[in-house]
Each structure stands twice: as C-alpha cells, then as structure tokens.
Amino acid sequence: MFLITCPFCGEREQSEFKAGGEAHIERPKQPIELSDDEWAEYLFMRKNIKGIQFERWNHAHGCRKWFNMIRDTSNDTIKAVYKMGEKPPVK
Amino acid sequence: MKNKYSIFSLIKNAFSYHENWQKAWKDPTPKKEYDAVIIGGGGHGLATAYYLAKKHNMKNIAVVEKGWIGGGNTGRNTTIIRSNYLWDASAGLYDHALKLWEGLSQEINYNVMFSQRGVMNLAHNLQDVRDLKRRTHANRLNGIDAVYLSTEEVKKFCPIINTSQDIRYPVLGGTLQRRAGTARHDAVAWGYARGADEMGVDIIQNCEVKGIKRSGDEVEGIETTRGFIKTKKVGVVAAGHSSVLANMAGLRLPLESKPLQALVSEPVKPIIDTVVMSNAVHAYVSQSDKGELVIGAGTDDYISYSQKGSHDIVEGTLNAILELYPIFSRMRMLRQWGGIVDICPDASPIISKTTIKGLYFNCGWGTGGFKATPGSGDLFAHTIANDEPHKLNAAFNLNRFISGDLVDEHGAAAVAH
Numbered sequence: 001m002f003l004i005t006c007p008f009c010g011e012r013e014q015s016e017f018k019a020g021g022e023a024h025i026e027r028p029k030q031p032i033e034l035s036d037d038e039w040a041e042y043l044f045m046r047k048n049i050k051g052i053q054f055e056r057w058n059h060a061h062g063c064r065k066w067f068n069m070i071r072d073t074s075n076d077t078i079k080a081v082y083k084m085g086e087k088p089p090v091k
Numbered sequence: 092m093k094n095k096y097s098i099f100s101l102i103k104n105a106f107s108y109h110e111n112w113q114k115a116w117k118d119p120t121p122k123k124e125y126d127a128v129i130i131g132g133g134g135h136g137l138a139t140a141y142y143l144a145k146k147h148n149m150k151n152i153a154v155v156e157k158g159w160i161g162g163g164n165t166g167r168n169t170t171i172i173r174s175n176y177l178w179d180a181s182a183g184l185y186d187h188a189l190k191l192w193e194g195l196s197q198e199i200n201y202n203v204m205f206s207q208r209g210v211m212n213l214a215h216n217l218q219d220v221r222d223l224k225r226r227t228h229a230n231r232l233n234g235i236d237a238v239y240l241s242t243e244e245v246k247k248f249c250p251i252i253n254t255s256q257d258i259r260y261p262v263l264g265g266t267l268q269r270r271a272g273t274a275r276h277d278a279v280a281w282g283y284a285r286g287a288d289e290m291g292v293d294i295i296q297n298c299e300v301k302g303i304k305r306s307g308d309e310v311e312g313i314e315t316t317r318g319f320i321k322t323k324k325v326g327v328v329a330a331g332h333s334s335v336l337a338n339m340a341g342l343r344l345p346l347e348s349k350p351l352q353a354l355v356s357e358p359v360k361p362i363i364d365t366v367v368m369s370n371a372v373h374a375y376v377s378q379s380d381k382g383e384l385v386i387g388a389g390t391d392d393y394i395s396y397s398q399k400g401s402h403d404i405v406e407g408t409l410n411a412i413l414e415l416y417p418i419f420s421r422m423r424m425l426r427q428w429g430g431i432v433d434i435c436p437d438a439s440p441i442i443s444k445t446t447i448k449g450l451y452f453n454c455g456w457g458t459g460g461f462k463a464t465p466g467s468g469d470l471f472a473h474t475i476a477n478d479e480p481h482k483l484n485a486a487f488n489l490n491r492f493i494s495g496d497l498v499d500e501h502g503a504a505a506v507a508h
Binding site for chain 2: 001014015018019021022036037039040041043044045046047048049050053055057073074075076
C-alpha cells in the first residue's frame with residue numbers, strides 16, 4: 001500500500017486508484033494493415049519491467065481521471081506523476 | 092546413493108538424536124558446461140530437472156537458483172491442488188498433474204503430505220450457479236470427478252459455513268472435487284531436489300542469472316553471479332521474474348507480474364477438513380496440519396516486484412471470510428506475506444519453445460501454479476528434451492497470442508485470477 005498524488009486531487013491512498021498498466025502504447029494508426037504479429041505485440045506483449053516503469057493510472061474512486069506515473073516496481077516508490085498527453089518529465 | 096526414507100530409517104536415526112541424517116542434496120560449484128540448465132529452483136524447476144534426468148536420461152544438467160530452493164512462490168502459496176478446469180486443454184494439463192500427485196510421495200520417496208480432502212467451490216449468484224454447473228458437466232466429460240452441491244449439501248459437507256440466505260452474498264450452491272486437496276509445499280521442492288540430486292543433477296543455489304548469451308538465434312549459455320555457464324538448452328521457470336529473464340534474451344512475453352497475498356492464523360484444533368473457495372467474494376480457506384487457517388487473498392491490480400501487497404486486498408478477503416464463517420470472528424492472524432505472480436492475458440500458463448533455439452519458457456502460471464508442479468515439470472522436461480511439446484502442453488505455446496487460439500480460463504477456472 002502506498003500514497004499516490006493525483007495531479008487533479010492531490011495525495012490519496014492507492015486503494016482509491018485503478019492501475020491501467022504500461023503507458024505510451026500507441027493505438028495502431030492503420031489497424032487494417034496490421035499483421036498477426038503486430039496485433040499480438042500491441043494487445044498482449046508487455047515490458048513488465050522490474051525497476052522504473054511508465055504506467056497509466058485512473059483515480060477510480062475520486063475524480064475518475066486518467067494520468068501517467070513513473071514508478072519503481074521493485075519497491076513501489078513513485079518517481080513522478082504527469083497528466084495524459086504531457087511528455088514524461090526527464091528520462 | 093541416497094538412503095531410503097522409511098519408518099526404519101526414522102527409528103535408526105532417532106538413536107543418534109537425528110544428527111546423522113544423510114545430506115539431501117549436495118552443494119556443488121557450477122561446472123563450465125551442461126547439456127541443459129534450468130533457471131529457477133522452485134517446485135516447477137526442480138520437477139523439470141527431475142523428469143529430465145529420470146525420463147529423458149539427461150543427467151549432465153543443472154538447476155540455478157537466485158536464492159534458496161523453494162524460497163519463492165513454492166513456499167508462498169496456499170498449497171491447493173485441483174484439476175476442475177473448464178476447457179479441454181486445461182483439464183488435460185491439470186489432471187495430468189493431479190494423477191502424478193497421487194503417486195508422488197512413493198515416486199520420490201519423500202512424504203509430500205498429499206491430502207485429498209476435497210475442494211469445494213461456492214456459488215453466490217445466479218451466474219455463478221450456471222457457470223459452476225457448466226463446469227461440472229465439462230469436467231465430467233473430461234473424466235474429472237465433479238459434483239454439483241445444493242446449499243444444504245454444502246452445509247452438510249462443511250458445517251461451519253454460514254448458509255443463511257440473508258447475508259449479502261448467500262451460498263446458492265457449490266461444486267466439489269473429491270480428488271482435490273492440499274500438499275506440503277516445501278516437501279515438494281525438497282523431494283524433487285533430493286531425487287534430482289541423486290541422479291546427478293547439480294542444484295546450484297545463491298546463483299543469480301545476469302544474462303542469457305546467444306549467438307544469432309541460438310542459446311550459447313548464461314552469465315551468472317558464479318561465472319559463465321555454457322549450455323545449448325536453457326529452460327526458464329522463474330515465475331514472477333520471467334519477463335526479467337526474457338528481456339535478457341531480447342524476448343517479450345505477454346505477462347504482468349503482480350503481488351498475490353496469503354495469510355495464516357494462529358493454530359487451532361481441527362475445524363475445517365476441506366478446502367473451500369469462493370470466487371465471487373474472493374475468499375478461500377483451508378486448515379494446515381499444524382492447525383493454522385490458510386487464507387488466500389487476491390492480487391493487486393498494479394505491476395510490482397516488491398513481494399508486498401495492499402492492505403485493502405487482505406481486508407476484502409477477511410470481510411468475505413467473516414461473513415461466510417462467523418465462527419472465525421475472533422481468530423488472530425499470525426503471518427501475512429506476498430509473492431510475485433506472472434499473469435497471462437488468458438490466465439493459462441505458457442510451456443513453450445521460443446523463437447530462439449534452445450530457449451524454453453515455463454511461465455504465466457499466475458495465481459495457480461502450485462497444483463500443476465509435477466505435471467508442469469514432466470511436460471516441460473518433455474518439451475526441452477525433444478525440442479517439441481508433449482500433446483498435453485501443445486495448446487500452451489507462446490504462439491497462441493499471435494494466432495488468437497487462447498485458453499481463456501479467466502472466469503471459467505472456478506476462482507478469480
């Protein structure tokens with residue numbers, strides 16, 4: 001359990017949030033042209049990083065807005081939080 | 092040669108105050124080269140090594156383990172064994188494992204305390220009732236024992252369950268697999284390790300893999316904290332850390348690693364002589380031979396390798412347990428822990444070759460790998476030795492995520508994943 005600073009509401013308990021998995025996976029621009037391999041890559045394959053990971057979160061029991069987070073998955077410390085559409089701060 | 096464990100060896104060793112037991116496995120330094128190396132010294136990895144040596148006559152092999160054997164998810168699960176899965180492919184896989192469990196203590200001359208005390212799954216809403224009935228029929232068509240129980244029959248089988256229809260999620264029925272049950276998890280790892288060691292397998296502990304070396308599309312060996320080990324075949328059985336090892340080889344897997352928690356209570360006299368699982372409210376409970384209630388909680392929804400889960404997950408599980416078993420309201424919990432489970436999008440495992448020659452993965456067991464330990468090891472050994480899957484694990488290949496031929500056990504597997 002840890003605290004998350006929602007970019008809209010401020011610091012809240014993690015249990016208020018829903019994790020949305022790896023961030024910055026781009027929806028295919030031309031889905032019709034995708035091969036089966038590319039579909040598998042888009043739909044299923046994940047980096048699943050042990051260490052610094054970029055991910056999406058949703059403040060499900062709060063403002064219900066989506067945002068991005070940089071978190072160290074080896075010890076659950078949060079490095080940065082930034083809004084959807086923004087460029088990740090540094091790294 | 093290992094001395095056989097028996098009542099006589101127990102008596103004999105009692106005379107020397109149990110101080111002269113033979114070592115169950117050696118502590119070898121890694122050789123320069125092996126015919127195959129298994130990464131991960133949990134139950135699945137050790138079973139793989141055991142069956143490689145036993146059935147496929149591959150004796151020049153090693154198991155490398157980052158920590159100590161059986162110290163990961165093998166020692167962290169709630170030891171439930173069952174095979175009542177919905178789909179044919181899963182039924183084949185898990186029942187193969189269950190059949191091996193039935194003779195395992197004799198096979199490896201190590202008491203794994205396999206106890207067929209039955210596993211009961213409860214239904215709490217109309218959809219549960221329909222799903223469980225469907226699964227019961229599917230199980231029986233696949234030759235797996237399964238019966239559907241009414242609320243009264245549930246109460247009769249496990250009298251401490253609150254079957255009042257006035258609770259928030261009343262018990263509407265359930266299923267029972269009598270051949271299912273539990274086993275002692277440590278003994279499974281130790282028994283397979285002892286058996287493999289006797290056949291010449293090197294079990295190398297405190298040896299972390301730092302890299303997987305390949306030349307082109309072939310495996311050449313592994314970099315470890317105890318030096319480079321040359322080998323043409325690498326079998327990865329690293330549970331929650333599978334993606335970390337895949338990344339070393341430049342592969343991507345469809346896995347997400349999440350914390351799964353469990354907890355045990357203080358020991359009490361026998362009160363529940365079966366395993367009860369409840370999907371809808373996510374509560375499952377059994378009692379260990381020491382008398383502790385063994386309670387499994389759910390996974391957190393975020394990726395984490397920290398082996399710590401959230402408190403609200405435990406709270407949710409205990410809320411459900413208290414409603415179903417009011418008798419436990421004053422029980423105190425002794426210990427709580429987390430393990431990192433690798434979850435596949437279809438909640439089914441991967442026992443497969445990869446695009447790299449000589450590199451094999453056995454992963455994605457998610458929240459339910461313990462039950463499959465002997466079967467998983469047997470089939471993975473077959474896959475590694477023959478460079479071809481056995482017919483029982485053919486469906487569990489990596490390619491299914493490209494072809495779309497998934498084995499979707501998410502809702503169907505009798506418990507939430």
